[in-house]
Each structure stands twice: as C-alpha cells, then as structure tokens.
C-alpha cells in the first residue's frame with residue numbers, strides 16, 4: 126500500500142501558500158539531499174510555475190547524503206530553467222553565505238527598500254526549513270524539532286530593509302504517486318509515524334543499503350558475508366547482533382527495524398543517498414510504462430464490453446424479428 130499523509134493542517138497550509146505565492150518573488154524550496162526528487166513537492170512546483178516564480182533548491186541535510194550523488198543532483202537541477210541548486214547542512218551552515226546572493230541573482234528586479242525581495246521557504250515536513258530561516262537570520266526566530274509538522278503557521282520576518290522571508294509549515298501532497306517516494310520520505314522522517322509501518326520502510330531501506338552501501342552496512346552491524354542475507358535477513362541480523370529479543374525468545378524485528386531507520390536518520394551509516402538522477406529516471410520510466418500498460422488493458426476491457434453489448438443487442442433484435 127502506498128504511503129500517504131495529508132492531514133488537515135496541510136490543506137490549510139496549501140491554501141495559505143497559494144495566497145502568499147502571489148506576493149512572493151522567489152521560492153526557496155528545501156528538499157532532502159538524500160532524496161531530492163522524492164522530497165520535491167509537486168504542489169509547490171505547480172504554484173510557482175503558475176506565478177512564474179524562480180526557485181532556489183536547497184539540498185539540505187547534505188551532511189547525511191552521499192557527496193558524489195549530491196553533486197550529480199546539483200548539476201542535474203542547475204540545468205533546469207529558472208532554478209538554482211545549492212547543497213547545505215543548515216546545522217553547520219558554512220555555505221549559508223551563498224544563499225542570499227543567489228536569491229538576488231534569481232530576482233534582480235527586486236533590490237531596494239521600495240521593492241524588497243520577498244522570499245518564501247517551502248518544503249516537505251522536517252527537512253530543515255525553520256533551521257534554515259534561523260541560520261539566515263543568525264538567531265532563533267522559529268521553533269525546530271526532529272519530528273514532522275513542528276511549524277503550523279506561516280511566519281514572516283524582515284531580513285533587512287530590502288529582504289523579507291516567510292517560513293511555512295511542511296507540506297506533502299494529497300496523492301504520492303510513486304510508492305518508492307513514500308518510502309523514501311518515511312525513511313527520511315518527513316512523514317508522521319502513524320502513517321506507515323516502520324518495518325516496511327526499514328525493509329526498503331535495507332534493500333538500498335545492501336545494493337549500494339554494503340560496506341558501511343556490514344561494518345556497522347558486523348555482517349561477515351552480506352551476500353547470504355536478503356533485505357529481511359539484514360534486519361533479523363541487526364536484531365540478533367544487538368540482542369533484541371521478544372518474550373518467548375524470537376528476534377524483535379520491529380525494534381531492529383527502528384534501529385536501522387534511526388541509524389540512517391542520524392548518519393551512523395555514513396553518507397547515504399536513496400536516489401540519484403539515474404535511478405530516478407529509471408523509476409519514472411518504469412512508472413510511465415506501467416501506466417501505459419494499465420491504460421491499454423482498460424481500453425481493451427472496454428472494447429470487449431462494448432462488443433459484448435453490441436452482440437447482445439443484435440441477438441435480441443434477431444429474436445424480435447423472428448417472433
């Protein structure tokens with residue numbers, strides 16, 4: 126089952142964001158560097174393109190991502206029209222100085238007190254929007270916390286006489302189409318814990334770690350021969366290695382699943398990226414192909430239904446004529 130999370134406050138946040146977009150010159154979209162496309166909100170894209178606003182994408186939590194893959198994403202995103210991308214670790218924001226000059230360059234017509242540059246920070250929950258706002262202001266004006274949906278309302282702050290910044294609540298969208306996007310968002314802690322099963326998400330994460338980050342995975346949990354374990358086996362191994370047991374003696378799978386997720390979230394496995402421009406292109410192409418096949422099957426079923434109805438109609442007509 127695809128993971129979905131669109132609580133009521135996000136619907137209000139969407140309406141409010143659409144209003145604020147009208148009086149915004151530039152969107153700063155904070156995405157998760159470990160899954161920059163899965164964490165790009167299509168609603169933000171739609172709103173911003175409707176108003177033709179440029180976008181600065183901040184690939185945040187870059188300290189937790191695979192540096193090589195993050196660089197590939199930066200190049201990929203910088204090739205898009207009206208978009209600039211910067212990798213960032215807002216907890217240790219040494220690159221923070223790049224942000225405002227890049228924003229100015231994206232909206233050069235807004236540059237003085239009569240026409241201040243109006244920026245809106247948007248993004249999925251728990252990705253670091255408020256931390257970024259605080260870092261830009263160099264003081265704590267917004268609450269931050271490691272759980273989705275800390276910020277509940279917009280907050281507008283003057284950065285200087287010619288720059289205004291609005292922080293917004295984290296937003297997802299009503300239907301996450303790609304199942305793997307939901308899994309990536311849940312693994313990266315952008316989704317409320319009641320909207321998914323941790324063991325399902327951890328099994329997905331184990332699959333990525335096994336195929337792409339086998340060395341770090343084996344080192345962390347002292348796995349001797351990773352080729353002997355499948356995704357579920359990895360979590361069972363974590364449980365055994367940590368001594369997680371349930372009453373009666375079996376392994377505590379849920380606790381081990383939680384540990385794996387927490388280690389990924391804390392960076393204990395080193396830099397991990399869940400998707401790259403190449404894997405993304407593959408997933409999108411597969412999804413489009415599945416959609417095409419489903420549409421063809423639906424059309425074929427409809428064709429058969431119409432043929433059946435037509436046959437019925439003809440045979441009824443035949444019988445009527447015979448009487």
Ligand SMILES: Nc1nc2c(ncn2[C@@H]2O[C@H](COP(=O)(O)OP(=O)(O)OP(=O)(O)O)[C@@H](O)[C@H]2O)c(=O)[nH]1
Pocket residue numbers: 185186187188189213214215216217248249250251252253254255256257268269270271272273274275276277293294295296
């Ligand atoms: N490792 C790491 N953690 C970060 C980074 N930026 C933010 N965090 C942490 O991520 C968590 C969420 O940060 P917030 O700034 O509250 O995120 P937000 O996007 O405002 O979240 P909502 O308001 O809930 O949508 C906090 O625990 C931050 O300390 C980063 O660059 N690297």
Ligand SMILES: [Mg+2]
Pocket residue numbers: 254255256267268269275276293294295
């Ligand atoms: Mg916030």
